[in-house]
Amino acid sequence: MSIPQHSHGLSRRTALRWVAGATTTLGLSAATTTAYAEEQNHAAEEQPQPTLVEQFLSQEQFVIAHRGAGDVNPEHSAYAYQQAILKGAQAVEISVRTTADGELVCMHDNALRRTTTEKTGYVSTSTLAEVKRPLIDMRDFLGPNTPLVHITTLEEALGVILATEAGGPYQSVGGSAVLFIEAKDSAGQPKLLELLTARGMQDQVVIKMFRNGKGGFDGDNGFIRYAKEAGFTTWCYFDAHDSFEDIAQLASSDNVDMLGVPFFETVIGRTEDSMSDEKISQIINLGKPVIVWETHRRWVQEHFASLGVRGFMSPDPFWLSGRTTSPNLALEQGRRLHGMLPAGQQDVVNLPRWENGELVHQQAYDDSILLGPLAHRTSTADSYVINFTMQWKDALPTTTWQYGYLAFGREDDSAFGIAAKFDTTNPRGGGYVLAIRPGASVMDENGSYLSGDVVQLLRVDAGSSDLTPLVTLRPRKPFVAGEDIRGKIIVRPSNIIIDVAGARSTPIADTSYRGPYVHFGRYQDAAHGGALALSNVVTYKI
Structure with a gap:
């Protein structure tokens, strides 16, 4: 026995x-x-017994809440760390900087202007008392009802984390969350090790650093050596343009436990600051766990997992987990929900704004926003309905080729745009576009040109930027700026019906795409028409 x-x-x-x-x-x-x-x-x-860090890293794949899940929370705040844990995050990333009087505070940037109400000044030249005066303000990024919260010291943040009961499937105490902590300035490195060592947190903390912590590739010297000697697990991350030879040199050191590689995306694919798949595969073959950041979308995790990446630094672990949220947008809450992802993640001028219960598309370019919460109802196998209201706020498009749209039926959650901005390399990027076109001049599904206000259902095939008309309708009355346009999309396994502005199609027998992902966009620039607002979005099964 x-x-x-x-x-x-x-x-x-x-x-x-x-x-x-x-x-x-x-x-x-x-x-x-x-x-x-x-x-x-x-x-x-x-x-x-295995430590918390060992248990966490023993998983086939693991996810860390980047900046405390900064896609939905005011980044690097005690509130963000707590909320990430409450939503089931097993690990959170914490960045710290050193004040002029030697205190460690949770901040990514040295400058205060991007994330706080103070538009001048720096952490490094401010005392703790001065840093405590402004509030973390991410309302332009996350919505007007995002809470304003205080900058916290690392000690204060640790107190909140350790007292937090975890949510989601883990149902554990916040003390069991693994912490990936980085000192963003050299002055903070010895202070960080001193604080964490005094608290005996070696079993719970991973020390994060750029290269070897001093910008070099010698794994036996620099901050990496001191972190390892103090008993901590280490993670070294790299620039996309660092040579493989340099990375391999650092990775060969016993002081290095994990390696980090960058990925950043736009609507047309990865940026030049992203590391290539070929180099990432080489790094994986070095034999140490590899973590990729930033992982905003499910398709990114799936793609890099297929290469052998095991760790994912995500600004929204809840979205990656596949767990469901409300299938309606609840825009009246005035806050970005899990899975509401703009194509451009960091540039505020390219983000939609929340205003009076509406999501207002005001970007200079066609960067749509993923309406992730709808994926719960707009699933592949079932019939469903999307009810919505749109309105041009100030002026209609002033050209014949610009319009507002909902894209649906897409098989993955990658960024989406029209025409030259559409990522034609995505083999799963096909879907449908419901285009609302004031003053248009377009070709219909019969090859005839039409002028005036129209509603069209278009198909975008995977690997192509061409739009194929499937049906073209005339609205019951002309589109007017400041007036609501109400619509409905009915999707069944065998057909699609659109019902917009009083015009309803017969069933359209196209079954090419039945993916769950929906996007809202405006195919026009700021110089040619007003902002486009989306509101009253409700989905249900039929």
Whole structure:
């Protein structure tokens, strides 16, 4: 009879339960079997237990909440770290900077202007008292109802994290969240090790750093050496243009436990600051776990996992997890929801704004926003309806080729745009575009040109930027700026019906795409027409 094996050893209760079975099965005396079980239980208790970091990294794939899930929370705030854990994050990333009076505060940037109400000044030249005056303000990025919160010291943030009960599928205490912590300035590096060592947090913390922590590739010198000597697990990340030879040199050191590679995207694919798949594959072959950042979208995780990447630094782990949110947008909340992803992640001028319960597309270019919450209802196998309201706020498009749209039926959550801005390399990028076109001059599905206000259903095929008309309708009355345009998209396995502005199509027998992802966009620039607002978005099954 074999002894049951557990990663955390036999408990006394488990051992005694095994004893009872062994006594019956093997005919042993109770005294003999009890003594044997006690001996096995004592031996198991003496074996070293895996640390929190070891347990976390033992997973086939693992996800870290980048900046405390900065796609939905005011980044690097105690509030963000807490909310990420409450939504089930197993690990959070923390960046710290050093104030002029030597205190560690949670901030990514040295300059205060991007993320706070203070538009001048720097952490490094401010005292802690001065840093505490402004509030973290991410309302332009995340919506007007995003809370304003105080900048916190690392000590304060740790106190909040350790007291937080985790949500999601983990149901653990916040003290079991793994922390990836980086000192963004050299002055903070020894202070960080001193603080964490004093608290005995080696089993819970991964020390994160750029290259070897001093900008070089010598893994036996610099901050990497001191972090490892202090007993911490280490993660070194790299620039996209660092040579493979330099990366391999640093990776060969026993002081380096994990490696980090960058990925950044636009609507037409990865940016030049992203590392190539070929180089990432080479780095994976060095044999140490590789983490990619930033992983905003599910398709990014799927793609890099297929290469062998194991770790993902994500600004929204909840979205990556595939767990469901409300299938309606709840725009009246005035906050970005999980899975509401603009094509351009960091540039505020290219982000939509929330205003009076509406999502207002005001970007200079055609960068649509993913309406991720709808994916819960707009799933591949079922029939569903999307009800919506649109309105041009100030002026209609002033050219014949510009329009507002909802793209739907897409198989992945990658960024989406029209024409030259569409990523034609995406083999799963096909779908449909419901285009609302004031003052248009277009070719319809019969090859005839039409002028005036029209509503069209177009198909975009995977690997192509061409738009194929499937049906063209005339609205019941002309489109007018400032007036609502109400519409409905009905999707069944065998056909699609569109019903917009009083014009309803017959069933359109096109079954090419039935993916769950929906995008809202405006195919026009700021110089040719007003902002386009989306509101009252409701989905339901039929």
